[in-house]
Amino acid sequence: MEKTVKVGLLGLGVVGTGVLEILADHQEKIKKSIGASLVVSKALIRPGEDKSALAKKYNLELVTELEAILADPEIAIVVEVMGRIEPARTFIKKALLSGKHVVTANKDLLAQYGSELVDLARDQQRNLYYEASVAGGIPILRTIANSLAADDITEVLGIVNGTTNYMLTKMVQEHRTYEETLKEAQELGFAESDPTNDVDGIDAAYKMVILSKFAFGMTVTMDQVKIKGIRGLAAEDVSMADRLGYTVKLIGSTIKKDDSISVEVGPVLVAHHHPLASIHNEMNAVFIKSSGIGESMYYGPGAGSRPTATSIVADLMTIVNKMKKNTVGHRFTGYTQPTKITPPTENISKYFLSLEMPDEHGQFLKLAEIMSQAEVGFEQVVQEKGDGAHARVVLITHATSETKLATIQQAIKEKTKYKLLSLMKVMGE
Amino acid sequence: MEKTVKVGLLGLGVVGTGVLEILADHQEKIKKSIGASLVVSKALIRPGEDKSALAKKYNLELVTELEAILADPEIAIVVEVMGRIEPARTFIKKALLSGKHVVTANKDLLAQYGSELVDLARDQQRNLYYEASVAGGIPILRTIANSLAADDITEVLGIVNGTTNYMLTKMVQEHRTYEETLKEAQELGFAESDPTNDVDGIDAAYKMVILSKFAFGMTVTMDQVKIKGIRGLAAEDVSMADRLGYTVKLIGSTIKKDDSISVEVGPVLVAHHHPLASIHNEMNAVFIKSSGIGESMYYGPGAGSRPTATSIVADLMTIVNKMKKNTVGHRFTGYTQPTKITPPTENISKYFLSLEMPDEHGQFLKLAEIMSQAEVGFEQVVQEKGDGAHARVVLITHATSETKLATIQQAIKEKTKYKLLSLMKVMGE
Known part of the structure; x- marks a missing residue:
């Protein structure tokens, strides 16, 4: 394998600049670890963007057409750090089709078109890594x-x-x-x-x-x-x-x-x-x-240019290791199961409800009756001293289903003078 | 590659039993993920140990001689979960020399003879993994x-x-x-x-x-x-x-x-x-x-049989993935640097000192003088009301070197009536 692996960068914003910095700062450690240098040789920018200072500092060529990167046989890996869906989606597909390995930090894209891209990478026998897309600095x-x-x-x-x-x-x-x-x-x-x-x-x-x-x-x-x-x-x-x-x-x-x-x-x-x-x-x-x-x-x-860039460079190093052994290897998503969403009747949690109550007798009794009818108990109740006209009552329920909670919400609205200010899940048993 | 990868287990205590459990519980997921089954076919026990119930439950052969595992050409990986240095060290070396890959959770052994074992594994072109040796459940x-x-x-x-x-x-x-x-x-x-x-x-x-x-x-x-x-x-x-x-x-x-x-x-x-x-x-x-x-x-x-066993099985899966590609690949410790220990003069920290003081005038002044002479400031001082004869004084210093701290300790001993009860580092700036 070549002693230098060349990388094409799509986008030269803060994360792209971070990648250049990390590669420059840690080039010796990277070389020791993977037995090759990682060098960004070309970066795609938008026409009119001025990134000449960066280009000079990091000795790279600026291009405004994707083709200049895809047609370059020396570039083995493309890093996409433009963000948003388009043109990132099209560019990554073209890169995979051109035989490049791809690293991206694009969570929007992965969440919405991840399967499409993963399938294409598998068909093309190319690596697609995206550790930085979720919680940048956490592997x-x-x-x-x-x-x-x-x-x-x-x-x-x-x-x-x-x-x-x-x-x-x-x-x-x-x-x-x-x-x-x-x-x-x-x-x-x-x-x-x-x-x-x-x-x-x-x-x-x-x-x-x-x-x-x-x-x-x-x-x-x-x-x-x-x-x-x-x-x-x-x-x-x-x-x-x-x-x-x-x-x-x-x-x-x-x-x-x-x-x-x-x-x-x-x-x-x-x-x-x-x-x-x-x-x-x-x-x-x-x-x-x-x-x-x-x-x-x-x-x-979770974010920040250096943590995200560090994650991207770790992905680049993984790909170089795989290239060295001439294997494409496991992409992240080898494990698949049929998708099935838990129905609301089975979705169980405790809930926190914050209610504004009129300072009027009998309202709390109604609330208690509603809860009792739905067979949902109180775990904690706090009623604060009101201003004479209104007071806030806060309660935490025992574990109940989403379905039952919806019934309770509806009943509070119809049968009491309470106004539901806030509703949050409570974690734990 | 064989559809079943056979494993020899050295030791059948709680962690060894955990490995059997994890492999049994997750066999389907493991197979999906690595494209092969992982099966413990033989386990080494001490003569006289009765593990027949386990052997029957997990359908494995009990042996009392290491040779029975090493000579078995079907066993590709050896898992060492005996603990202590010997005979674990000798057994792992023999296993590597017999062409087996090795997984171990033995921190004592790794800390003291890690380099020797890693070098041998490299010479033999075999994988040696030991994720479970540090903080069992944390990768x-x-x-x-x-x-x-x-x-x-x-x-x-x-x-x-x-x-x-x-x-x-x-x-x-x-x-x-x-x-x-x-x-x-x-x-x-x-x-x-x-x-x-x-x-x-x-x-x-x-x-x-x-x-x-x-x-x-x-x-x-x-x-x-x-x-x-x-x-x-x-x-x-x-x-x-x-x-x-x-x-x-x-x-x-x-x-x-x-x-x-x-x-x-x-x-x-x-x-x-x-x-x-x-x-x-x-x-x-x-x-x-x-x-x-x-x-x-x-x-x-950090410990526990199931977390440790889960870590061991993750190592086993990594090795199987490498075997599939016929690569030995990176052992964990590719990165080496000359060892150099920071001298005490350069080792800087804040310190917490807890002193027992005689209820006698002028002692605190002496302490302040000692600190001042060593050019170390107080960051916090608390003196508690004593019982008449003795009181406890607690202080946190500004950052100082280990060398200076030793001087202070010595001076307190020689020049004051304080007794140093406790000395701890304080983390942070």
């Missing part, structure tokens, strides 16, 4: 595919969105409001000016689709994921949860029950002593329950 | 070797002994004494009747030797590790540390400074907000600082 896909391959995973719970975790940390620790923390996250550059993908749970949902594939071999579509964000989450509910012994976290979960799974994203009450409750600020973590190992957790930065 | 070796291969690690901090972590958790949370928690750990089966290896930090030191090899490519001997255990740790110091904002943990550390490393095991004050402070009970965790990813942490069970 979670590799860990599930290798170390947990002999295990039977039952739950994957993730704090996989750094922006919302930063916001929730500030809301809990500094008793700030949703609006204040969102503003701060935007000022710090964690949250984009349009924070929809973060705060509405969409970004986390993409990652849970990919994790579901790895953990359970099932191909889940975005519309099969129950998604709830943290938009408008009340500071009162966050501090009430804290008083009851829980930290509110945006949790992405994919949970297996018999032969079906339930994939969700939403704010969840996590018990203070649970390892996920200690994941602060913009950090990410993935917590796994499995029959062999039991409980394990993997913690690290 | 930390694999993660360092693969995912962090493109990164530059500067620190590895581990809670890698479950027994002592259980004891410390109880001391902190339930304000119990060292003796009480040791007794409880023994009753629960975490600690052996002779707890030396655990409480004196030896077990953790073995693991740090192996981690140093992976993180920094350096071969450290046990006498190069500074080892301090938790034997006799005072409950008062644990709760004083808590009051000052720290949790006492037994930390194994291997830290790089320029081109040298310092490998230590000892009780350390970890700030409450640090992720390692939340690792409770018998769980283990390894925290890594690196230039690319930044901070990452890997959490899971």
Whole structure:
């Protein structure tokens, strides 16, 4: 094999620049480890972009046509760091068809067109790696595919969105409001000016689709994921949860029950002593329950140019190792199972309900009757002293099904004067 | 390749039995993932041991001579789960020389004779894997070797002994004494009747030797590790540390400074907000600082038959994948560097000192003078109300070198009436 493996970079933003930095900083260690140098020889930029300083610094050729990379026989691996679906999807397909191996960090693309790309890579006998697409600095896909391959995973719970975790940390620790923390996250550059993908749970949902594939071999579509964000989450509910012994976290979960799974994203009450409750600020973590190992957790930065680039370079090194042995080898997703989603009647959880109650006699009795009829018990109830006209009552139910919870919600609306302010799952037995 | 890969098991204790269980429980998933069945066909036991029930249940042949396994051409991989140095070391060498691949969970052996075995495996072109030797349920070796291969690690901090972590958790949370928690750990089966290896930090030191090899490519001997255990740790110091904002943990550390490393095991004050402070009970965790990813942490069970066996089976699957491609491939320890230990003058840390002081005027002034002469400042000082004759004073220093600290220790002994009760490192800036 050549002593130098050449790489074509699609996109030269912060992550692309990070890849150049990591390759430059660690070239000696990389060479020692894989017995070859990894060099980015060409980078695709948009016409009009000025990246000449970078090109000079890292000694690479800038091109504005994909063809210039695909037609270059010296380039063995293409790294896609443009983001979004198109043209990334088309470019990756063309690269695989041209015989290039591919590394990408594109979670949106993988979540929506992962199967298509994985199938194409297999047909073309090319490697397709995408560790950086889920929790940038955490090698979670590799860990599930290798170390947990002999295990039977039952739950994957993730704090996989750094922006919302930063916001929730500030809301809990500094008793700030949703609006204040969102503003701060935007000022710090964690949250984009349009924070929809973060705060509405969409970004986390993409990652849970990919994790579901790895953990359970099932191909889940975005519309099969129950998604709830943290938009408008009340500071009162966050501090009430804290008083009851829980930290509110945006949790992405994919949970297996018999032969079906339930994939969700939403704010969840996590018990203070649970390892996920200690994941602060913009950090990410993935917590796994499995029959062999039991409980394990993997913690690290979820984003950032250097962590993401480090993950991409680790993928590049894996591919070079495979090239050396002339094998394509296992792509991450060898394990497949028929996809089956747990029905709402079987989806069991405890719930946190926050209700605004009129200061009027008899209302609590009605609530108790509704719960009793649905055969759902209270585990904790807190009623705060009201302002004379209104008061807030907060309760945590015993474990119940989604179906029963919907009945309760409906009954509260129809039969009582309570207003449901907030509804969150509570993790644990 | 054969559709069934046969395995010989050396030792049939709890971990060996765990391997049989995991292979039986997950045989379908394993077959799907590696395209072959993994079957233990023979197990080596001591003459006189009665394991006939196990043999019958798992349909395997019991042998009392190693030769019966080595001479069996159908056995491709040998799993060593006997523990201790001999005869494990001799048996593994013979297995490699007979052309078998080897998986072992033997940390004592790896820490002391790892290089010898790794070299022999390379000469014989056979795979030698030992993920389960460090933090049984945490795939930390694999993660360092693969995912962090493109990164530059500067620190590895581990809670890698479950027994002592259980004891410390109880001391902190339930304000119990060292003796009480040791007794409880023994009753629960975490600690052996002779707890030396655990409480004196030896077990953790073995693991740090192996981690140093992976993180920094350096071969450290046990006498190069500074080892301090938790034997006799005072409950008062644990709760004083808590009051000052720290949790006492037994930390194994291997830290790089320029081109040298310092490998230590000892009780350390970890700030409450640090992720390692939340690792409770018998769980283990390894925290890594690196230039690319930044901070990452890997959490899971450190021992137990099923987690350890799951790790062993993951190693078996990796070997089968390599056998399928007819490659021996990378053993874990491709990366080597000359070993260099940081001198005490360069080994910088903050320290926690707990002193018993006579209730006598002028002593504190002497202490302040000693510190001032050594140019080491106080960061926090707490003096508790004494009983009239004695009082306890606790202080945390600013960062200083091991050399200066030794000077201070000596001066306190010679020039004051203080008695040094306890001395621990304090983690962090």
